[in-house]
Amino acid sequence: MEFMRHTYGLHGAYFLLGAISWNAVAAGILLRPSALEKTNEVMDASFAPTEDIQGKDKSIKNAMLMLKGRIVSMVTLLFNFLNLSPVIHHPIFIVYLTVHALISYNFTVWAIFLVPFGTSLGISSEHAVLFSSAGGIGGLFGKILVSLxxxxxxxxxxxxxxxxSVTWCLAVSCYVISDDYMVLLGTSLVSGFSLAYIDAATVAMFPRYVCAAHLRQGTVLNYLGSGLGVQLGGIISGNVSIHNGVLQT
Known part of the structure; x- marks a missing residue:
């Protein structure tokens, strides 16, 4: 992130990060193939043009059916993108979406100001960037623990x-009450661990909050909310940094 900020500026870096996050929406839409798509796959496998006229006519007919199926599939995917049935049928899913979006927002804000916060305390950039490294190491262990x-x-x-969440809040408070380098380094380690842990655990528990029938639509809404959280964190933090001179874009 620090490399992208220096290379493309703050706005450019978060345009790239946002683009990556929004790709997850498309991935959510395509998470499970519909019955129509499975039928099209069978048609693709069985489609074999022949040399005789009757075979060619049949091939053209099959091709038209395939084209029609693809169009219907695209309309179905668009409907899945706009479908709010998981929220309607599973009210607890609204709470889940809110939590996941807040996690994404908190991570973005924390990641943006981690190194500039260190330099604002008089710590050199070479040492302040280790805060991000510590956060990344903690995040790795957090995801491993969740997997186990x-x-x-x-x-x-x-x-x-x-x-x-409580662990992360307590760790973040250390940024306020201490300016010791080693304490802040440990705080970054614990913060990264907590954020990665809660993000991985929340994503893994997602199927518990929606039924199988709404899993694909729920996945779309889940990553849409997460992407919006990242974007909102970048926009707010970027405006704060521009007006207060914390970061240079």
Missing amino acids: IFYFDKMHPLAASVVP
């Missing part, structure tokens, strides 16, 4: 959200 907990089927909703 889910592997042994020991994850609880409170352990997935409340506990790491």
Whole structure:
């Protein structure tokens, strides 16, 4: 992120990050092939043009049916993108979307100001960038721990959200009450661990909040909310940094 900020500026870096996040929306739409798409795949596999006239006519007919199927599939995908049925049928899913969007927002704001915060305390850029490194290392261990907990089927909703959220809030408070380099380095490690843990755990628990029939639409809304959280964090933090001179774009 620091490299992209220096290379493309703050706005350019978050345009790239936002573009990557929005690609997850398309991935969510295509998460599970519909019955129509499966039928089209069978038609693709069985389509074999022949040399005789009757075979050519049949091939043309099959091609037209395939084209019609593709158009219907595109309309279906668009409907899935705009479908709010998971929210209507699963009210708890609204809470889940809010939590995941807030996680994405918090991570973005934290990541933006981590290095500039260090330099504002008089720490050199070479040492301040280690805050990001510590956060990344902590994030790696956070995701590994979540994977192990889910592997042994020991994850609880409170352990997935409340506990790491409280841990992150306590860790962030150290940024306010201390200016010791080693303390801040440890704080970045714990913060990265907590944010990665809660993000991975929240995503992994997503299927528990929607039924199988609404899984694909829910995935679209899930990553749409997460992408909006990242974008909102970038926009607000960018405007704050521009007006206060914390970062140079």
